[in-house]
Amino acid sequence: MAAPIDPKPMSRGVAMAYAIGSPLSLGVMVFVPAGAVSWVPGWIFLAVLIVAFGVSALVIAKVNPVIYRARSRFQQGTETWDFALLAVILPAMVAEIPLATLDSGRMRWSAVPLWAVLLGYALLVGGIAVTTWAQAVNPFFEPGVRIQTERKQHPISNGPYRIVRHPGYAAAIAMFAGLPLALASWWALIPAALASVVLIIRTALEDRLLRARLPGYPKCLVRKLLSPMNRL
Numbered sequence: 001m002a003a004p005i006d007p008k009p010m011s012r013g014v015a016m017a018y019a020i021g022s023p024l025s026l027g028v029m030v031f032v033p034a035g036a037v038s039w040v041p042g043w044i045f046l047a048v049l050i051v052a053f054g055v056s057a058l059v060i061a062k063v064n065p066v067i068y069r070a071r072s073r074f075q076q077g078t079e080t081w082d083f084a085l086l087a088v089i090l091p092a093m094v095a096e097i098p099l100a101t102l103d104s105g106r107m108r109w110s111a112v113p114l115w116a117v118l119l120g121y122a123l124l125v126g127g128i129a130v131t132t133w134a135q136a137v138n139p140f141f142e143p144g145v146r147i148q149t150e151r152k153q154h155p156i157s158n159g160p161y162r163i164v165r166h167p168g169y170a171a172a173i174a175m176f177a178g179l180p181l182a183l184a185s186w187w188a189l190i191p192a193a194l195a196s197v198v199l200i201i202r203t204a205l206e207d208r209l210l211r212a213r214l215p216g217y218p219k220c221l222v223r224k225l226l227s228p229m230n231r232l
Contacts, residue, residue, distance in 0.1 A: 071143055
């Protein structure tokens with residue numbers, strides 16, 4: 001039996017460009033629409049994201065470093081319909097930040113209470129934590145939907161997958177909602193809602209694909225449904 005073939009790692013140049021460009025791009029999206037680099041809520045938002053994603057990166061590098069190869073690019077065999085859905089999800093997700101900072105930092109359209117802002121940060125950090133947990137136990141956690149035949153893909157049933165079948169998507173929806181609230185914007189919930197609806201459609205299509213083409217996946221679902229009954 002042939003050994004699993006993992007994706008190639010990203011080049012050092014691409015990795016460095018990503019590490020430098022990501023925080024810079026995030027800073028531009030936060031402060032340009034807000035109209036002032038001195039906008040304190042923007043710095044709080046950046047600090048929380050940098051710390052949360054920094055801890056996430058360290059954890060994943062320790063327990064499941066192959067995930068960086070899997071998530072470095074869209075791999076061959078990604079479903080065509082997935083690209084169409086991502087063409088809606090990704091722009092909607094990116095639009096949340098500049099719309100939110102334009103709203104709360106410059107235009108002041110929204111009056112978001114402190115409890116909602118704190119809820120937003122809880123959803124945001126909680127979503128990052130759950131996504132990290134999912135990536136830590138699932139070496140097949142890729143950015144695109146496909147059956148990873150060359151990697152001997154099999155169903156994952158430990159970690160957060162014991163609780164929910166698609167924890168990464170559940171966490172993403174929490175993060176979509178958390179971003180606008182953390183930045184004190186009601187208006188940015190509009191692209192968040194769009195991204196969430198399309199992501200739910202993506203989840204259903206991926207689940208149908210896994211049921212049809214991933215060996216052991218239907219049995220895994222049956223065991224998942226029966227396990228709570230076994231504890232009664």
